[in-house]
Amino acid sequence: MDNVITNILVCGIGGQGVMTAAEILSQAAIARGYDVKKSEVAGMAQRGGVVTSHVRFGKKVWSPVITQGTADILVAFEVAEGSRWADYLRPGGVAMVNTIRLPPPVVSAGLFKYPDDPVAQMRAAGVTVYDFDAGAIARALGDLKLVNTIMLGAIADYLPFPAADVEEQIVGRFRERKPAMVAVNQQAFDQGRAAARERAESTRLLAAANQ
Amino acid sequence: MSAAVQAKAQARLLLSGNDAIARGVWEAGCKVATAYPGTPSTEILESLSLYPDLYSEWSINEKVAMEVAIGASMSGARAFCAMKHVGMNVASDAFMTITVAGVVGGLVVAVADDVGMSSSQNEQDSRFWGRFAHVPVLEPADSQEALEMARYAFELSEQFNTPVILRLTTRVCHVKAVVTTGERVSKPIGGFQLDAKRWVMTPANAKNRLPAQLAREDGLRTLAETSPLNVFEDGSDRRIGFVTSGPAYMHLRECFPDAPVLKLGLTYPVPVALVRELAAKVEHVVVVEETEPLMENELKAAGMLEIHGKDLLPRIGELSPAVLVPAIYKFRGEEPPPVSTYVKIDPFPRPPTMCPACPHMGVYYTLSRLRKRLQISGDIGCYTLGAGHPWNALDSTISMGASMGIALGMDKARSEETKDKAVLAVIGDSTFLHMGMQGLLDIVYNRGNVTALILDNRTTGMTGGQNHAGTGKGLHGEDTPRVDFVKLVEALGVKPERIRKLDPYQLPVLWKAIREEIEVPEPSVIITDRPCVLTEFYDRLKPYKMLDDVCNGCGNCVNVGCPAITVRRSETKTLANGTSRDLKFTTIDTAMCTGCHMCVESCGPGAIVFSGQ
Numbered sequence: 011m012d013n014v015i016t017n018i019l020v021c022g023i024g025g026q027g028v029m030t031a032a033e034i035l036s037q038a039a040i041a042r043g044y045d046v047k048k049s050e051v052a053g054m055a056q057r058g059g060v061v062t063s064h065v066r067f068g069k070k071v072w073s074p075v076i077t078q079g080t081a082d083i084l085v086a087f088e089v090a091e092g093s094r095w096a097d098y099l100r101p102g103g104v105a106m107v108n109t110i111r112l113p114p115p116v117v118s119a120g121l122f123k124y125p126d127d128p129v130a131q132m133r134a135a136g137v138t139v140y141d142f143d144a145g146a147i148a149r150a151l152g153d154l155k156l157v158n159t160i161m162l163g164a165i166a167d168y169l170p171f172p173a174a175d176v177e178e179q180i181v182g183r184f185r186e187r188k189p190a191m192v193a194v195n196q197q198a199f200d201q202g203r204a205a206a207r208e209r210a211e212s213t214r215l216l217a218a219a220n221q
Numbered sequence: 222m223s224a225a226v227q228a229k230a231q232a233r234l235l236l237s238g239n240d241a242i243a244r245g246v247w248e249a250g251c252k253v254a255t256a257y258p259g260t261p262s263t264e265i266l267e268s269l270s271l272y273p274d275l276y277s278e279w280s281i282n283e284k285v286a287m288e289v290a291i292g293a294s295m296s297g298a299r300a301f302c303a304m305k306h307v308g309m310n311v312a313s314d315a316f317m318t319i320t321v322a323g324v325v326g327g328l329v330v331a332v333a334d335d336v337g338m339s340s341s342q343n344e345q346d347s348r349f350w351g352r353f354a355h356v357p358v359l360e361p362a363d364s365q366e367a368l369e370m371a372r373y374a375f376e377l378s379e380q381f382n383t384p385v386i387l388r389l390t391t392r393v394c395h396v397k398a399v400v401t402t403g404e405r406v407s408k409p410i411g412g413f414q415l416d417a418k419r420w421v422m423t424p425a426n427a428k429n430r431l432p433a434q435l436a437r438e439d440g441l442r443t444l445a446e447t448s449p450l451n452v453f454e455d456g457s458d459r460r461i462g463f464v465t466s467g468p469a470y471m472h473l474r475e476c477f478p479d480a481p482v483l484k485l486g487l488t489y490p491v492p493v494a495l496v497r498e499l500a501a502k503v504e505h506v507v508v509v510e511e512t513e514p515l516m517e518n519e520l521k522a523a524g525m526l527e528i529h530g531k532d533l534l535p536r537i538g539e540l541s542p543a544v545l546v547p548a549i550y551k552f553r554g555e556e557p558p559p560v561s562t563y564v565k566i567d568p569f570p571r572p573p574t575m576c577p578a579c580p581h582m583g584v585y586y587t588l589s590r591l592r593k594r595l596q597i598s599g600d601i602g603c604y605t606l607g608a609g610h611p612w613n614a615l616d617s618t619i620s621m622g623a624s625m626g627i628a629l630g631m632d633k634a635r636s637e638e639t640k641d642k643a644v645l646a647v648i649g650d651s652t653f654l655h656m657g658m659q660g661l662l663d664i665v666y667n668r669g670n671v672t673a674l675i676l677d678n679r680t681t682g683m684t685g686g687q688n689h690a691g692t693g694k695g696l697h698g699e700d701t702p703r704v705d706f707v708k709l710v711e712a713l714g715v716k717p718e719r720i721r722k723l724d725p726y727q728l729p730v731l732w733k734a735i736r737e738e739i740e741v742p743e744p745s746v747i748i749t750d751r752p753c754v755l756t757e758f759y760d761r762l763k764p765y766k767m768l769d770d771v772c773n774g775c776g777n778c779v780n781v782g783c784p785a786i787t788v789r790r791s792e793t794k795t796l797a798n799g800t801s802r803d804l805k806f807t808t809i810d811t812a813m814c815t816g817c818h819m820c821v822e823s824c825g826p827g828a829i830v831f832s833g834q
């Protein structure tokens with residue numbers, strides 16, 4: 011087997027669950043027998059700052075960091091953070107973006123401006139973006155913490171192993187500790203997956219119409 | 222974390238370098254483990270605390286952590302301590318003499334360098350301690366090596382009667398990788414043996430041990446040439462042979478898979494003969510090391526003047542693929558492969574902030590109101606954020622506990638311009654106990670005119686909330702005696718009437734206390750007493766909301782700095798006298814608000830009321 015490495019960059023803000031999402035992807039890859047490395051940012055960045063986690067898996071992974079222009083998937087828990095890391099995608103890579111806007115205090119105080127449309131900026135840069143409001147799906151399901159599961163569902167079709175592998179990693183965690191949460195996480199996963207498919211399809215149709 | 226603790230031997234787990242070290246230390250039969258928290262090393266001891274049959278503690282600072290480990294080693298137990306790079310500066314006094322005395326039970330010191338500086342005040346290369354103290358340095362490159370080297374370090378320590386430095390970097394500590402676990406070995410404690418010539422380091426006794434220290438170093442130099450930790454990996458591309466260590470090896474193998482590589486795990490003493498063998502096989506030797514040219518200079522001192530290293534590569538930060546590839550291609554006289562990237566989008570910065578209701582905000586809001594009259598000497602912790610927006614109320618941060626001595630120095634070196642300013646020292650509870658007490662004693666002893674603010678939030682905040690002697694809880698959550706800060710500073714000689722303990726949420730009380738104490742020309746201490754919002758001690762109160770029609774846009778609440786308060790509308794108003802004023806109409810994120818009511822205290826028109834949720 012060729013040593014093909016899958017690079018997934020997960021980004022967001024401290025407290026959003028970036029590390030958990032990266033951990034679940036890593037565990038799913040390990041369960042498939044891959045070598046895995048996962049880099050984390052900790053320390054000061056936890057205090058409402060920028061958080062990223064690099065997940066790399068394949069037959070043998072050397073460097074734990076994803077370099078610019080090599081990420082297969084960018085998972086952004088916040089839309090402007092998605093734009094910040096978009097240049098890490100490889101040509102043909104996919105940015106899966108939660109459209110929530112979380113301006114930091116420096117923006118709210120007027121020192122900096124929050125971009126009007128970060129998704130449009132990413133598209134203008136040539137990035138393939140599938141954006142949707144994961145928070146709205148989570149709210150409808152009754153728990154904002156489900157955003158994590160929704161985002162993992164959204165990228166599940168873009169991984170080199172079955173979506174069920176990721177779903178099992180998520181559900182497995184709840185089966186032991188909070189069995190009542192299993193069903194709603196399964197729903198969240200499916201709805202995230204469906205939302206991504208819908209965005210991919212509409213993007214494809216739009217591109218076809220523009221040709 | 223718990224997965225590694227419960228795992229049997231030969232389990233295959235995804236572990237961070239820190240968790241892997243903890244496992245390796247435990248497998249080695251270590252009996253006593255100590256640390257003071259510090260990024261990126263903190264999780265090593267947190268993880269170790271979960272293992273059975275091993276004593277572990279948060280020590281008061283790194284020097285004491287080192288001393289406890291030394292005492293255990295003297296007593297014949299395998300002993301371990303962990304710290305970040307700057308912690309080793311603190312611990313080095315004890316370290317530099319135990320290297321003369323030697324060890325009984327294996328003594329391993331894990332020092333984590335924050336290469337790239339994610340959360341530190343400097344970037345230093347702790348491998349220098351090996352050369353300085355004549356002790357071996359082991360450098361793992363990933364989690365599996367971290368586990369194996371941690372385990373082996375105890376054997377090496379006992380074999381050569383020396384402490385061993387396990388040098389880590391952020392990319393080892395905070396990278397998770399697949400690890401296979403091993404068995405714990407049994408290492409019964411030998412017991413302390415009286416031996417004054419060895420343990421009482423008077424000049425006469427210490428002098429007698431110095432030759433042994435140098436002989437040991439010679440033995441280690443021989444070992445480095447044959448150690449299985451130093452591996453030659455041949456490659457077909459003989460243009461450059463690399464000498465490398467730590468995570469830089471991983472980046473190198475990723476970028477130059479066909480190059481011959483001498484991968485060093487035991488990096489001090491440097492195996493010169495092995496590098497000569499490599500040099501004979503290749504056109505050029507390039508040393509790839511983070512961060513200083515330590516091996517490079519050793520090799521050059523040994524006569525290998527033709528080797529390359531820091532003439533090609535930076536001495537600052539991580540040697541990641543993005544750094545290595547262009548540098549090595551340039552050396553080879555080739556264009557680096559094109560990096561196909563999208564146009565970089567650079568939105569606003571997102572610096573770390575204080576949490577909603579953080580008690581530090583009340584202090585910095587108050588200090589920012591008195592800003593022009595103050596010189597503020599700061600310290601290391603979450604409250605260092607007070608230097609940033611919107612408070613801008615901290616003038617210096619150097620090292621743990623330094624706020625006190627630096628404030629005294631500022632007080633004793635007043636110019637015509639600063640003679641009327643009040644000098645303040647701002648320090649947290651954990652940092653005060655770590656190294657601030659001595660500075661305050663110096664202020665009292667030398668009659669300094671300094672007002673010290675001890676921000677007691679009952680935790681070591683920035684590293685994620687660890688217990689210390691001021692929290693009343695130990696590493697394992699057990700009850701322990703709790704330091705009484707009022708009595709402590711009184712015992713240091715601060716007059717009882719100059720000691721105040723207050724709630725930083727009560728802004729008018731805080732304001733009055735600071736105003737009064739800075740007027741008094743003698744040492745005074747204000748202790749703010751309110752737990753960190755992320756601790757078990759914190760009680761959430763009822764959240765507030767903003768009455769939009771009452772808010773007059775004064776912006777005072779924005780200056781408190783709470784992330785739960787955001788500006789919903791800005792406008793510039795022209796006043797009757799022709800001047801203009803920026804108005805900021807705000808809103809409160811009720812879900813984030815914990816009801817600390819500091820913003821209520823700042824609000825003129827009374828627009829902030831309970832949300833009723």
